[in-house]
Amino acid sequence: MKKNIKEKLEKIDKDYYSLLLEIGKAAHEEKLKVYLVGGMIRDLLLGFDNLDIDIVVESNALQLAEALTKKFPNSELSAKHDRFHTAKLIFNLNGKKVPVDLASTRQEIYEHSAALPTVTISDLKKDLYRRDFTINALAASLLPEDFGEIVDLFNGLTDLKNKKIKVLHDASFIDDPTRMIRAVRFACKLGFTIEENTEKFLKTAIESKKFDNLIETIRGDRVKIETRYFLRQVKGMFTESNIKSIVDKLIDSKVYKLISTNLKFNVLPELWNATKYIPGKYENQWLIYFALFMKHLDHEKQFNIMKNLQLTGNEISIIDKAFAVHNRLTNSQQIDSIIIYKELGGLPFESIILIESLFAQDKKIFPLVSEYLEKTSKIRLEMTGQDLINIGIKEGKMIGEVLNKVLEKKIKNPLMNKQDEIKEANEILKTIKL
Template sequence: EKNPKIININLLNKFPKEIIDIFNIIEKVSKHRNEKAYLVGGIVRDLILNIKNLDIDIVIEGDAIAFAKELNVFLNIKKIITHEKFKTAIIFLETGLNIDLASSRLEYYEYPTSLPTVSYSSIDKDLYRRDFTINAMALEIDYNNFGKLIDYYNGYYDLINKKIKILHNLSFIEDPTRIIRAIRFASRYNFDIESDTEKFLIQAVNDGFLNKISFDRLKNEIIKILKDKNPHKALNLFEKFNIFEKFNLNIIITPSTYNIFKKVLENKDEIIKNNVKPWQILLITLFRRLNSEDLKTIFHRFGFKNKFIRKISIGINERKIIVEKLKTANKNSKIYFLLNNIPLEIIYLIKYSYPEIENKINLYLNQLQNIVPIINGKILLKNGYTESKKIKNIIKHALELQLDNENYTIKEILKELHEKHI
């Protein structure tokens, strides 16, 4: 076995006090149980990169469940979830932080159900079964060693040299989700995929391994990519490796895909202010060419509600017609009634796909959508109208007058309705 490379980078002072306190307790329990505890994975990587990450992943050389139960005595725990077969535990603290504990092990599995029992191993083997060198570093939670990076596989070197590199040739075959993860990390940190790793990635893609990824894991990775600051490079790599072609879906990345992505990312704050999630617009952008059947299936599996899916689907199908009508719409009310039943996600998609009507969409987003009707059924009844099916239509006429005549009062609207025999 190789010796670990230990780099002293005094990481301790980079954590907030709340987490240092937790480490202190973990250390105490570790000494008491005579089982070593390590901080591993993404949090170690991001610590070195100086990126905030509070996903505390701990590997125990021993029984993680018994360890977690002992921690229970010292921490303010809301609940613990354990998984006997996997020898894992998640501790949910009162403060809202979670701690993931796992027993160090050899195997990497995707599906919990089809598994033999997990066998314990040492930390070096636990790290070896992981996806990339940059994710395979550990810090021992021990004051004599804390801050010393345990790095068997040159993760630190690859991190500094901005490389995504697998630990062994079968990595992508063992877990094809890593194909997407390689793209995700390359994109997020603007790293390159190391050349041998890229060779194995392409081979795994060509051999059809993408289809072995469970939809849930694919979904989670895609959402994480779309939530990242700059998913541009991911689009590039999806294209380069023909990822979407392999899924038998009509997803084509075109120059306009890049364009829409760029605009959504530039306008994130404004989009969020309108209560829209930017990543959802990006997802719809990717899937905008799917037929409505595929669209319904996919969005359903992405966890969207049926009512929302129906609206999205209609919006996507009709967006070209809406755009044509918007081009000639010369009144506020026309713009309003074209857009007010369309989900905002689609309105943003339209806005960023067709710059020639951007002004009209801005008018809707910044002004028209917020207009509160000043005439309602009650007011109409008070003013001589009788309850009937027509009332809904009259209210719509009233709103139309209000939209097109900014300063109209209730009185003026009623007068005009009257003049028009409405």
């Protein structure tokens, strides 16, 4: 019996549903076969929200893209690649910008392991066969006559039911080693297990003598993208009870070797702290998790890993600044709220969260950094340099020195008002030779 997800599609946002209907009608008018593919189908079947619309068209996606721009005059063709037979449309639906990716069904041929594939137009079966896992190789027709009917050529529905991550062929990880990271990511995200043979293929690829050559062949940005996807989902995956099992999956699978063999994972308290304090959808949260795996390394090794992963200058700076402050505070003989204020002032938010996480097990420094984030960082003087001039100090570096001393007092006594600050400034002046 064929499975149909029309009823599930009817329950998504009505504008998205109407758009899918119209895409199917447009394809029918153009005599094209069109399918919804990818994560949206998987997540619909699992009961998760996912409105990322990926469309494949048998033979000619660009023809359908052109027809849709005529059907929806307010739509925008934001990208078009004749070579890869792909297009990206942005639809304006009742004030919502809805992106839709369209691609012709195609086949990918890898000339050698880890290479970018050569793409040729093909049929739906070969298009689905190039997918990473069976649960992502499902398609649903959007044509009016069989709208929502699932095409399952590789038993993806069975693997969804059995909660298995399974590749489509035994050379999958050799063709694209970044799939190793994706396998662990989906297993952690969905609570699935990696199918027995798939796990063997994964470990065989990692333990292969060719593995080092594979790593050298993969572009660093591809590994970075997969690493970022994985770590961005960490906040949603981690709980205090399962954090160890997720990290264990990273260790057991050995997929971290794609990034570096020097990474260490004995940082569970630090990871859990970062998970608790990073805002929900914070753009660079993944960077904090990643940096924690390098905390035991010297700067040279950290830098080499970041460079190989093609981190941006800003991303490297965020991590470098955090580790520099961490080292200074670790080696400091005296730590108090004033020193913390001076060290953390002006740092990027991500650097401060990373510093706090690095000190998650330090009973002295951790509370001070937490206090800085919650309270101390917000402390500001109400008085200004002009107030000091008004009480008799000449313009110059003395003004800055007095303001700093008053600020130190206020850090210890945050309830000081402007009058208290000026009074404190007068007391300080009595001890300074003008």
